[in-house]
Amino acid sequence: MKRSTTATRDRLLRAAGQLIAEFGWGRVTTRSVAERAGLPHGAVSYHFSGKQELLSDAAVLVFEQAFPIAELEALGSLEDALALMERWMEEAESGDLLVAEVGVEAILESSRDPVLRERVDALLRSYRAVLAELARRDAAAGTSFAGASPQAVATLIAAAADGLFLHARLDPELDSAAAMAALRSLLAG
Amino acid sequence: MKRSTTATRDRLLRAAGQLIAEFGWGRVTTRSVAERAGLPHGAVSYHFSGKQELLSDAAVLVFEQAFPIAELEALGSLEDALALMERWMEEAESGDLLVAEVGVEAILESSRDPVLRERVDALLRSYRAVLAELARRDAAAGTSFAGASPQAVATLIAAAADGLFLHARLDPELDSAAAMAALRSLLAG
DNA sequence: TCGAAAGTTGTCCATATGGACAGTCCAAAC
DNA sequence: GTTTGGACTGTCCATATGGACAACTTTCGA
Numbered sequence: 001m002k003r004s005t006t007a008t009r010d011r012l013l014r015a016a017g018q019l020i021a022e023f024g025w026g027r028v029t030t031r032s033v034a035e036r037a038g039l040p041h042g043a044v045s046y047h048f049s050g051k052q053e054l055l056s057d058a059a060v061l062v063f064e065q066a067f068p069i070a071e072l073e074a075l076g077s078l079e080d081a082l083a084l085m086e087r088w089m090e091e092a093e094s095g096d097l098l099v100a101e102v103g104v105e106a107i108l109e110s111s112r113d114p115v116l117r118e119r120v121d122a123l124l125r126s127y128r129a130v131l132a133e134l135a136r137r138d139a140a141a142g143t144s145f146a147g148a149s150p151q152a153v154a155t156l157i158a159a160a161a162d163g164l165f166l167h168a169r170l171d172p173e174l175d176s177a178a179a180m181a182a183l184r185s186l187l188a189g
Numbered sequence: 190m191k192r193s194t195t196a197t198r199d200r201l202l203r204a205a206g207q208l209i210a211e212f213g214w215g216r217v218t219t220r221s222v223a224e225r226a227g228l229p230h231g232a233v234s235y236h237f238s239g240k241q242e243l244l245s246d247a248a249v250l251v252f253e254q255a256f257p258i259a260e261l262e263a264l265g266s267l268e269d270a271l272a273l274m275e276r277w278m279e280e281a282e283s284g285d286l287l288v289a290e291v292g293v294e295a296i297l298e299s300s301r302d303p304v305l306r307e308r309v310d311a312l313l314r315s316y317r318a319v320l321a322e323l324a325r326r327d328a329a330a331g332t333s334f335a336g337a338s339p340q341a342v343a344t345l346i347a348a349a350a351d352g353l354f355l356h357a358r359l360d361p362e363l364d365s366a367a368a369m370a371a372l373r374s375l376l377a378g
Numbered sequence: 379t380c381g382a383a384a385g386t387t388g389t390c391c392a393t394a395t396g397g398a399c400a401g402t403c404c405a406a407a408c
Numbered sequence: 409g410t411t412t413g414g415a416c417t418g419t420c421c422a423t424a425t426g427g428a429c430a431a432c433t434t435t436c437g438a
Contacts, residue, residue, distance in 0.1 A: 006415075024297060026215025029395060040417050045397060047415095101297070107359055108213060108293060121359055148371035155356070155368040160345060163352025166293070167344070169300055171310060179344040182337035186375045195385075219426060229387050234427060236385090 009047045011037040016058035021101035025055060025109045056116045059106040060123070066092070066099035069126055078134045078153075082184045085161050089176055093168055100165040107162075128154045157183065198236045200226040205247035210290035214244060214298045245305045248295035249312070255281065255288035258315055267323045267342075271373045274350050278365055282357055289354040296351075317343045346372065 015036035019028045030044040030051050037043075048054040067088060075081050092099050107124075110117035128151075135150035148156075160183055164176040204226035208217045219233040219240050226232075237243040256277060264270050281288050296313075299306035317340075324339035337345075349372055353365040 008416075023301065024213070024215040026213040030397085031395070041396095042399090042417050042419085043415095045399085046417090051396070101300075104293065104297060104355070107355055108290070108297075111290075111358055112212065117359070124356065124359065147374045149367070152364070152367040152371040155353070155363060155365070156349060156371050159352030159356050159365070159368060160349040161352065162355055163348030163350065164344070166296055166351055166355065167313065167348050169296065171313070174344060175341070176344070176348070178338070178341040179348060182341040182345050185336045197385080218424075220424080230426095231387050231389085231429090232385095234429085235387090240426065 006047065008037075008039060008043055011039060012044060012047060012054065013058045013061055016054055017062040017098065017102055020055060020059060020105050021098045025105045028055060030054070052113060052116075055109075056106075056113070056119070059102050059109075059116070060119055062099060062102045063106065063120075063123060066103075067127075069130065072127065072130050075134065076137075078131070078138045078157075078187060079184065081131060081134050082157070082180060082187070085157075086177055086180045086184075089161070089164065089168075089180065092165065093172075093176070100169055103162075104166055104169075124158065128158050131157050153187070195236065197226075197228060197232055200228065201233060201236060201243065202247045202250055205243055206251040206287065206291055209244060209248060209294050210287045214294045217244060219243070241302060241305070244298075245295075245302070245308065248291050248298075248305070249308055251288060251291045252295065252309075252312060255292075256316075258319065261316065261319050264323065265326075267320070267327045267346075267376060268373065270320060270323050271346070271369060271376070274346075275366055275369045275373075278350070278353065278357075278369065281354065282365070289358055292351070293355060293358075313347065317347050320346055342376070 012033055016028065016033045019032055019036060023032075028051075031041050033054065034041045034044055044051075044054060048057070071084060072081055075084060106116065106120050110120040131154035132150045135153040139150060160179070164174075164179055168174050168176045201222055205217065205222045208221055208225060212221075217240075220230050222243065223230045223233055233240075233243060237246070260273060261270055264273060295305065295309055299309040320343035321339045324342040328339060349368070353363075353368055357363050357365045
């Protein structure tokens with residue numbers, strides 16, 4: 001995938017990511033993005049073919065940077081994967097929650113935008129595939145719960161993680177690490 | 190809570206609920222709500238003090254109608270609760286997904302709107318409280334997993350349910366019932 | 379029947395938004 | 409030193425948006 005990155009283009013993308021998190025996809029304006037980036041309004045028209053392209057590129061960028069799937073693929077067991085996800089969750093919560101916000105906004109928006117949908121769906125599918133493979137391996141080795149299919153377990157884990165992100169956004173007191181730990185101990189049998 | 194319902198007001202609320210699901214909170218316009226309801230634009234100004242109040246009322250209404258907490262409170266065990274949630278999930282998936290969409294939109298929006306936040310937070314808190322009480326009772330009776338605190342279990346269940354809604358929106362093929370079943374069998378030990 | 383209060387409607391306005399584009403700047407190629 | 413092509417900027421415009429409000433209609437108790 002060719003990426004004709006310009007410094008200006010990158011600044012717009014970063015600004016757009018922030019603003020999606022702050023105001024929600026539908027309320028981000030091209031003007032506000034330019035202003036946040038310290039650039040004139042016209043810059044948007046030049047670097048992107050439209051508002052939707054700008055926001056989509058920005059969202060995918062944020063997500064890929066926050067949850068590098070390569071890290072997940074390198075692991076050997078579901079236990080390790082859950083530990084990594086717990087770490088990601090702590091990072092996100094201690095930070096500005098940018099990822100959680102943008103991620104959820106992107107999922108919602110993708111049901112209205114076929115192009116974005118394709119990109120986000122592929123992303124989530126790949127996470128679930130990695131988790132399912134780990135679950136399958138664990139089950140085969142008998143080191144983990146075997147009462148449900150690896151697919152179902154993977155779906156459950158991915159959903160729980162996303163749901164915790166969502167709820168944590170609402171209630172900062174929510175102990176999502178404890179919930180992940182509970183899931184881990186459940187899976188360990 | 191007093192509810193000065195008018196037929197007109199209700200039509201606006203229903204229309205607003207639909208439009209939040211279709212276009213996202215930030216892109217719903219007062220004009221589009223009025224048009225969907227078959228009413229003149231001015232009706233919005235009369236019945237609501239502003240756009241935000243209209244959308245907030247609409248979102249809370251949709252949620253309360255779809256997930257009547259009274260049904261959950263009437264149950265005796267976590268097992269029953271999960272079964273009920275599975276049923277809700279099937280209903281939502283077979284339907285138009287209105288609830289899932291509006292629910293998530295409302296959660297996201299509530300981080301930007303203190304008034305809405307208070308309402309949504311109270312709602313979710315009450316669901317978690319009911320689940321935690323069931324978990325506590327089950328653990329005491331020894332009929333269910335006791336390796337984690339009732340609070341953590343409740344948080345996990347609520348998050349998993351919401352996350353499944355979210356992912357199901359993206360991927361209609363996703364078998365969220367299987368994932369819920371997996372969670373249930375995990376909890377059953 | 380009358381009158382007030384509540385409900386409803388069409389219209390107006392200040393402001394914002396997305397996109398387009400002509401013009402400017404600049405560094406590298408010739 | 410001039411040309412050239414891309415990067416960038418300021419401005420303009422058609423359209424939309426939220427909210428206000430005066431005028432009009434319906435409801436209903438006295």
